[in-house]
Amino acid sequence: MNYEAIHLMRKQEIHKQTTSEHLNQWHDELMKRVVHLAIEKVEAEQGRIPAPFAFFVMGSAGRREQSIWSDQDHGIVFDGKKEHKRYFLRLGKEIVTGLELTGYQRCDGKVMASESMWTQTLASWSEQVIGWLEQASWQSLRHFSTFFDSRVLIGQKNLLAKVKVTTFCYLENHRQLYNRFIDNFDFIRKGTNIFGKLLTEQSGPMSGRVPIKTTTILPYVNAMRLLALHHQESRASTLQRMQELKTKYTFLQEYEAIYHQLMEFRFVHTKAAENYDAVHYIPLHQLSKDDKKELKQFMKSGSELFQLAKEAIETECSKW
Template identity: 35%
Template sequence: MDRMESNEWNHEKSYTSIATAGSPQELRAKRSDCQNVLLEQLNVIPIEEWMLRVNAMHDLIARAAVGIVEAQMKEAGYGPPPCAYSFIVFGSAGRQEATLWSDQDNGLIVEGEPDGEKKRYFAAFGSMLSDLLETTGYEKCEGRVMCSEPMWNMTLPEWKAQLESWKSQLEWEPIRYLIISSDMRHVAGNAQLSGEWKEAFYAGLSGNVKLQNAILRNTVRHKATLNLLGQVLTERFGDHAGGFDIKYGVYIPLVNSVRHLSLLYGVRMNSTLGRVKELQRLGEYPYLGEIGRSFLTALRMRVNTPYHMQDGLLSSSDYIAESELKNKQVMAELRESLLLVRRIHKALQRQLRSAERRQS
């Protein structure tokens, strides 16, 4: 058995073992084993395939965690779930672009009208699940987009009302929540609930000019990454002095731009590359070939940033190290991607100014 075949065998074996985990500690250990196999495959297989494998691992862990929590809820005296529910993810997990060190971005959709029994059960369930995922290696979201939070854990009718509220307010914060929601993906539980949620999300979105402009307004916020001479702006101070933030410098601006276009043209794909391919099929926007290539570059650079391992789990700052930036090829690829980001950003700013003039 050669190295590639060995990696594939270990890969399948580690996946299979995740589903059999019966406790948070066992699930954490199995995650550690699986990610070690994935690290061996990094830069050996294409980055798109590698990301799919990483996110398949995350999904398997989430499904196993849901099962463990259901058992823990019974042991704690809550009994079985009082109704159907769906565990959903947002952010990079929703787009199937989570790294080996991504944090939590998730929620719950509960079947039927709200009542006291459901509220008690799923409040405890969401809190317990978020804690278990933290034990398994997923840090809690600083923005509190988690199933332990009431805003992201509610019945389908409550979700529908909340989505409508966000669509109608057109202010920065509710639009931010709406944008987060656009990446929602079903992972465990009742898929029909997630499907109905999706329909509620898209209802009234098409042709809503004011809402689209509000989404665009949120999208164009972006920190400068090139100076007037087109040189890459690195961090000047702090722990990452001399380095470059690939996540917020390239990856997030590309994600945000493609998401905006997808919402504008009714593309319902979740992954950024899937959205790019569908937009190309529709022929709705220039630069899409360049965006796809730069996005793959951003993914590759991001997953290769220096990481720290503690107790078998990884963390990273998402900064390209100063030493790596001395590599001419890396710097050339980075600068090319940043020039594209700047070009798209300027085009979106012009689009927003034109839209606001028409509204005034």
């Protein structure tokens, strides 16, 4: 099977997926096919892979929250010599090419395994994440947040786990950083006006559409990332983070159900999106009265969850 055959499979099967969960399982299997094919091609050219490695996905793929369309956010960590980096960058470039040919848009911010920042040795990765935390700028914490929402798709899971353990050890001794995380995440784009009406984009190609990603989904994602960091929970999925931490925070039981409903709501209302940009928006005209009411409640609940997470961390940090 080649990339063209995988792309054809994507076109034929992607709209057959019936739930958000099924769609993300399907994305995983498709991406794994691409990565295995890329490995075969590079090994045929360059020889066998020279060191243990892990190819990991980040962002919506890392959290298992991809839509019909998705871009690429991924990296490679390998346990080998620095001179092996050239090999893994070549592999990263082949993976990027393969994913693009099969329908996954390149990341505009170049968060991809073809880039030096996102393909490194185990030691260099640990140094880099600590460097991001030490700098603690808006940009460096953005890089760190992107990395933290990661999971291994192909390769040795323990390599990525070791980098995250390094992160947790550092945060244990620099707990003031949680306030920086809160500042970094503490912005929720308004989804309704003072009259309670849904706000849409006013100009451009997304005019008349509700930006569901920034107004509705990100508050849940950011809230659970904060709690996961605080409690050294390495899983990337927002729902898995809720499941793992709901014994500690009983309020998460309610929001776990809400977030699952939100993912299905987005799945239903973005299935017809024509491209990657459009998948983050819902045309207002396609929403019924009940849909609009439900979406507003999702927005309200997301804001409430972020506030609860923020207050919980601030209260616990004040006891240190």
